[in-house]
Amino acid sequence: MSAATTRSRTPDRLCAEAVDLARAAAEEAAAPGVVGEHVGMVSEGDRVVTHFFACKELGYRGWRWAVTVARASRAKIVTLDEVVLLPGPDALLAPEWVPWSERLRPGDLGPGDLLPTQAEDLRLEPGYSGEDEPAPNAAVSREMTELAEAEDAEVTPGTPATLPTVPARGSIASVAEELGMRRARVLSRYGLTVAADRWEDAFGPKTPMAQAAPAPCVSCAFLVPLGGFIGQAFGVCANEFSPADGRVVSLAYGCGAHSEAAIMPKPPQPPAPVIDETRVDPFPLRPAPDSGSVPTTGDEKTAELGHS
Numbered sequence: 001m002s003a004a005t006t007r008s009r010t011p012d013r014l015c016a017e018a019v020d021l022a023r024a025a026a027e028e029a030a031a032p033g034v035v036g037e038h039v040g041m042v043s044e045g046d047r048v049v050t051h052f053f054a055c056k057e058l059g060y061r062g063w064r065w066a067v068t069v070a071r072a073s074r075a076k077i078v079t080l081d082e083v084v085l086l087p088g089p090d091a092l093l094a095p096e097w098v099p100w101s102e103r104l105r106p107g108d109l110g111p112g113d114l115l116p117t118q119a120e121d122l123r124l125e126p127g128y129s130g131e132d133e134p135a136p137n138a139a140v141s142r143e144m145t146e147l148a149e150a151e152d153a154e155v156t157p158g159t160p161a162t163l164p165t166v167p168a169r170g171s172i173a174s175v176a177e178e179l180g181m182r183r184a185r186v187l188s189r190y191g192l193t194v195a196a197d198r199w200e201d202a203f204g205p206k207t208p209m210a211q212a213a214p215a216p217c218v219s220c221a222f223l224v225p226l227g228g229f230i231g232q233a234f235g236v237c238a239n240e241f242s243p244a245d246g247r248v249v250s251l252a253y254g255c256g257a258h259s260e261a262a263i264m265p266k267p268p269q270p271p272a273p274v275i276d277e278t279r280v281d282p283f284p285l286r287p288a289p290d291s292g293s294v295p296t297t298g299d300e301k302t303a304e305l306g307h308s
Contacts, residue, residue, distance in 0.1 A: 015049035015069050016041060018078040022051035022067035029083040031057070035065055047071040048081070055085060062091035106198075123191030192230060199234060203244045205252035213254025214261045221259035223249075 019038055026035045036054030044050055048070045055063040068081035087093055187195075204210065217223045222239035225231050226248075233251055237244040242257040 009043055011041060011043040011049050012047045012071060014076065014078050015047060015071055018049075018069050019051060021078060021080065022069055023053060025080050025083050026053050026065040026067050030055075030065060030085075039064060044068065047073070052088075060085070060092070062088045064088045121191075123188060123194060124185040125188035125191075126185055196230070196233065199248045200250055203237075203247055203249040203253045205250060205254075207253065209243060209255050210253045213256060213258060215258045216252050216254045217249050217258075218251040219258075219260065220254070222257070223251075 023035065023038070034055060034057045036056050039052045039054050041049055041051045048068065050066050050068045053065040053067070055065055057063070063085055064087075065083065066086045067083050069078050070081045071078050205216070210216075217235060217237070220239075222237060222242065224236040224238050226235055234248050235251060237247055237249050239245055239257045239259075242255050244253065244255065
């Protein structure tokens with residue numbers, strides 16, 4: 001280690017003792033009462049020292065007033081260099097700025113908002129062109145494979161607003177437009193894969209709702225099938241009582257509102273009652289003459305006395 005490096009790391013004595021000068025400079029630059037105690041110092045070089053004072057300003061927790069003082073060679077007077085407010089090791093800092101294109105999330109788009117789509121968006125590819133060869137940015141082309149790996153190449157020469165939208169009269173693209181088959185761009189395989197992953201995470205077989213479901217959506221009557229090969233894995237739920245009503249769901253998803261989840265059982269038949277209350281039993285007002293233990297006689301005198 002050289003002698004110059006050793007000197008630069010050792011604080012200058014006069015500069016280190018100039019705490020009052022540094023405090024006065026910090027109080028002059030800051031609002032009254034926001035400069036706290038002296039929390040340390042550091043040597044910036046030969047005869048250059050920075051003093052740190054705690055900041056009591058609301059909203060600046062952990063920040064420090066940094067006052068740098070210096071002394072000329074062979075001089076005994078310490079002079080002021082600069083006063084700044086710097087964050088400390090435990091300072092409360094704002095999160096790092098993120099561009100809006102990376103900060104945007106699904107559901108942030110509101111009425112009247114416009115979300116421009118980049119010309120080199122990997123989720124899109126040119127529509128029907130009438131050519132047998134795949135488009136340059138099609139998912140099956142070699143150029144698209146290199147683009148997906150690098151993500152820094154240009155697919156189209158400009159923005160979608162500058163691309164030609166009206167095909168030449170008599171061309172294959174013109175005929176396709178008349179038949180309703182032509183769009184400037186359509187979803188690429190990459191775009192469908194990204195969308196499928198998103199749908200799978202929201203309404204897929206690994207969700208807690210699907211794990212507790214009695215059956216998957218593939219056997220549910222409320223599932224509206226989708227056309228194309230995407231319909232082999234996804235559909236649209238049409239059950240208003242389902243948490244996925246109107247959403248694209250995986251065929252392996254399921255919920256408690258499955259059309260065959262609960263078949264209503266037949267009403268149980270009550271057992272035969274012990275006392276039949278539906279039938280009337282006749283009860284005579286007087287007992288039958290022959291119901292006693294003593295047979296009846298024709299003697300009227302004994303009949304008047306009665307028998308037990």
